[in-house]
Amino acid sequence: MIHKHLFILGLFLLSIMASKAESINALSLKNGCVAVQKPSTFFTATIHSPKINEWSVNAMQDEKNHTGWCSGAASRVPYVFVFELSEDFIINTISFNTFCQKEYPGISAKDIKIEYSITTAKTGFLSAGNFALQENAENIFTITGVKVRWIKLTILSNFGNPQWTELMEFKALGEYAVAKPKTVSITGIWDSDFDWVSIKTNPNNELYGCYKWSHGELYIKKVERSTFTFTWKQNDDGQQGWGVVVLNKEGTKLNGIWGLNNDTTIFGCWALSKKQSTPYDCPNDLIASKPPIKKIEEPKIPSLNVMIELVDRTSKKTVPGKIELYTKSNFYPIISEDGMYSADIKSDSVIIIKTALTNYYPTIDTFKLVAQELKANYVSHSIELSKLEAGNNILLNNILFNRTSYVLLPSSTVPLKQLISVLNQYPTMLIELSGHTDNQGNAKQNLKLSQQRVETVKAYLVENGVNGDRIKTVGYGSQYPISSNDGELTRKLNRRVELRIITM
Numbered sequence: 001m002i003h004k005h006l007f008i009l010g011l012f013l014l015s016i017m018a019s020k021a022e023s024i025n026a027l028s029l030k031n032g033c034v035a036v037q038k039p040s041t042f043f044t045a046t047i048h049s050p051k052i053n054e055w056s057v058n059a060m061q062d063e064k065n066h067t068g069w070c071s072g073a074a075s076r077v078p079y080v081f082v083f084e085l086s087e088d089f090i091i092n093t094i095s096f097n098t099f100c101q102k103e104y105p106g107i108s109a110k111d112i113k114i115e116y117s118i119t120t121a122k123t124g125f126l127s128a129g130n131f132a133l134q135e136n137a138e139n140i141f142t143i144t145g146v147k148v149r150w151i152k153l154t155i156l157s158n159f160g161n162p163q164w165t166e167l168m169e170f171k172a173l174g175e176y177a178v179a180k181p182k183t184v185s186i187t188g189i190w191d192s193d194f195d196w197v198s199i200k201t202n203p204n205n206e207l208y209g210c211y212k213w214s215h216g217e218l219y220i221k222k223v224e225r226s227t228f229t230f231t232w233k234q235n236d237d238g239q240q241g242w243g244v245v246v247l248n249k250e251g252t253k254l255n256g257i258w259g260l261n262n263d264t265t266i267f268g269c270w271a272l273s274k275k276q277s278t279p280y281d282c283p284n285d286l287i288a289s290k291p292p293i294k295k296i297e298e299p300k301i302p303s304l305n306v307m308i309e310l311v312d313r314t315s316k317k318t319v320p321g322k323i324e325l326y327t328k329s330n331f332y333p334i335i336s337e338d339g340m341y342s343a344d345i346k347s348d349s350v351i352i353i354k355t356a357l358t359n360y361y362p363t364i365d366t367f368k369l370v371a372q373e374l375k376a377n378y379v380s381h382s383i384e385l386s387k388l389e390a391g392n393n394i395l396l397n398n399i400l401f402n403r404t405s406y407v408l409l410p411s412s413t414v415p416l417k418q419l420i421s422v423l424n425q426y427p428t429m430l431i432e433l434s435g436h437t438d439n440q441g442n443a444k445q446n447l448k449l450s451q452q453r454v455e456t457v458k459a460y461l462v463e464n465g466v467n468g469d470r471i472k473t474v475g476y477g478s479q480y481p482i483s484s485n486d487g488e489l490t491r492k493l494n495r496r497v498e499l500r501i502i503t504m
Contacts, residue, residue, distance in 0.1 A: 023093070023173040027151065029061045029269060032086030032226070032246025032255045036121045036150075039079035040072030040465075042164075042424055047193040048331050049324075050241075050260050050268045057081065058269055060170050065097050068168030070107075073424040074465035079155040079165060082121050086226065087249040088177035091116070091148045094128075096139040097169035106160030108135050109167040114143075115152040125152055135159055147177050149249075163427050181226055184251030188279050190272040197272055198280040210282035214239070214330050214346075217284045232258070235283075236346045237330045243270060260333075304347040304369075307380040310339050310355065312387060319357060319385055326352040347374060353383060360385040361394050361499075362418050388426065394499045395482075399457060401495075404441075406452035408460065416460055419499070423466050430502040432472040433457055438491040439478040451475025457497055472502070 027033045035057045042055035052062045055070035061083075071079060100108040110133055115125040128146065133139045151172055158165040186207070190197040194213035199220075201207055207220035207228070214234035222229040226247040233240035242264065245256030252274045259267040310319040318339020325332040325341075327348035334341045345351075349369055356362045365383055373379045386394040399416065400409040408416075423429060435450030454473040462468045478485075483493040 024089070024175060025063065025171045025173055026085045026089040026091065026148070027061055027083055027170055027172045028063050029058060029255075029257050029267075030063075030244055030246075032248065033061060034084050034253075034255045034271065035061070035081060036084045037080060037082035037152075039081060039155075040075035042070035042072055043421070047269070050258070050333060051266050052268065055166075060167055062267075063169065063171070065099060065168055068097070068100070068166055071165040072465060073163070073420075073427070074467065077155060077157055077165065081153040081170075083151045083153070084121055084248075085149055085151070085172075086246045086255065087181060088118060088147055088149050089172070089174045090145045090177050091151075091172045091174035092143060092145045093171075093173040094131075094141050094143060095169070095171045095173070096131075096133050096167060098133050098139060098166075099136050099168055100166040102136075104161055104164055104166075106158060107164050107166045108159055109133055109155045109157075109165055110135075110159050111156040113152075113154040113156060115154075116146055116148040117150040117152070118147055119150075121150050125150075130156075145174070148172070148174075176225075181249065184226075184247060185277075186228065186247055186251075186254065188277040189275040190254060191275050192272040193270060196275070196280070198282055200279045200282060200285070208282075208284065209279070210284055215283065217282070218243070228254070228256075234330075237332065238344075239332075245270060245272065302347060302377050303344040304374075305378045306341075306343050306345055306351060307378075308334070308341040308353055309380075309382040310336075310341065310357070311382055311384050312360075313384040314387065314392075319360065321355075321357040324354040326354070347377065349374070351379070353381075355383065355385065357385065359388050361388055361422060363397075364414060364418070388422070388429075388501065388504065390501050390504050392501050394501070396497045396499055399497045401453055401456075404449065406449060406456050408456055416457070416464075420461060420464050420466060423461070423470065426504060429504055430470050430472075432474060432500040432502055434498045434500065435473075435475040436480060436482075436494055436496050436498065437478050438494040439481070439485045440491070443477060447475055447477035449475070450477050454497060 024031060038057045041057055043053045044056065046053055052058045052067060054067050057069050059067040060069040094114060098108040112133060113130050114128040116128055117124040128143050131141055153170060155165060187199050187201055194211055197209060197211040199207060199209040209218050210216060214236040216232055216234045218230050218232040220228050220230040228245050230243050232243060241258060241260040243256060243258035245254040247254055254272040256270055257267040258270045308323060312319055320337050320339050322333060322335045323341050325334055325343060327345065328350065330346060332343050332345055334343045351367050353365045363383060367381055369379055386392055396415055399412045401407060433454040435454040437446040437450050454475060458471045458473050461471060481494045483490040485491050485494060
């Protein structure tokens with residue numbers, strides 16, 4: 001009798017485990033969910049990155065407990081998110097991970113409100129309830145099974161942090177409302193983060209396609225319900241990888257994730273929207289449609305070997321980590337353990353190097369390749385990084401003004417946004433902005449102009465959420481040149497804005 005009871009108990013436990021295993025997180029990126037309304041965010045997701053940005057909304061949907069969302073600087077509750085699910089779900093459980101950064105006391109979300117709709121992303125919302133979260137916990141709540149297409153999350157308060165609010169993961173677990181969705185063809189042209197994508201069907205009814213970015217090819221390996229698993233490769237740069245996209249209920253969007261090579265632990269987002277039903281011709285048509293016929297090989301373009309050295313400006317030691325290299329049509333993430341970053345890329349006339357290493361000021365450097373470098377298929381550059389330490393001076397490159405003017409040029413937006421990102425990341429940092437001119441013209445006017453220019457920079461930062469009390473300004477005119485004033489090529493280097501870190 002005891003054995004019989006144990007057997008029955010075992011079957012009961014197995015049934016519970018099976019039912020839990022069948023639950024689907026309707027909010028995850030891999031299941032086609034997309035945020036259609038977002039609040040202020042600490043980091044804006046990078047659409048071409050093969051990695052979810054920490055502290056973006058996407059990081060709350062990646063099902064990784066060590067990444068999550070953080071509010072933007074100077075923003076305040078309530079924070080409202082609206083998530084569009086790929087189709088209708090019956091949701092019975094919601095969970096919130098609040099294992100947030102302990103170095104910021106009271107930062108995790110506390111009081112929240114959940115609403116749901118099957119009407120639109122803006123109308124028809126009904127309340128699923130208000131919930132009080134616990135800090136440093138996996139908060140799990142059971143709700144009455146409801147039919148859901150859009151979920152609205154409103155964060156009403158945190159545990160007392162005056163500046164930031166965080167939530168690591170948000171999950172909605174349930175099952176599909178419809179056992180079998182309507183079959184919708186995905187062949188045609190789709191607009192995406194990586195320009196157009198053409199999806200086709202070969203005579204064996206197998207799906208494949210191509211896309212504009214780096215002359216890419218894709219091959220769909222598995223179709224399950226409305227989920228399409230595929231591999232991709234790019235002819236221009238030799239990169240390859242995997243992807244999973246989910247077709248929405250209306251057949252108008254494909255949302256999902258993609259990664260490099262065989263690593264499924266790190267991935268970025270891919271969002272596609274239907275443009276037309278007739279696909280373009282693809283260079284892999286012969287391979288996909290008639291396997292015995294060999295594809296005609298195009299002449300190979302010699303690759304360009306790029307060597308980038310990152311050096312600490314003060315210690316002169318190399319700095320290991322990860323950089324991003326961009327050309328006109330390609331993107332290359334490069335990792336180095338010794339500070340020497342090397343990659344073979346498709347030859348191009350311009351390369352852009354972005355750095356965002358921990359404890360260093362981020363940089364963006366553009367290098368125009370000369371004929372000798374292109375002929376040798378080799379280019380080498382050294383980039384100095386400034387450490388984020390009290391007392392350090394950092395030259396803010398590319399914050400530019402017209403001559404004799406203190407109106408910012410449009411090209412100044414990128415470096416200014418970099419500065420805002422750093423100030424958001426280090427909320428206790430106090431800085432001094434100093435303005436400098438060359439020695440042309442009246443010295444008193446130059447002094448006044450240099451002060452007006454840094455006041456313009458400060459005004460931009462304040463307009464974008466930075467507390468003005470954190471920023472001091474001073475104009476030095478032509479007193480402190482960093483280059484010769486004898487010619488325009490060197491004189492323009494003296495017309496600059498510098499940042500001095502007062503405290504961290």
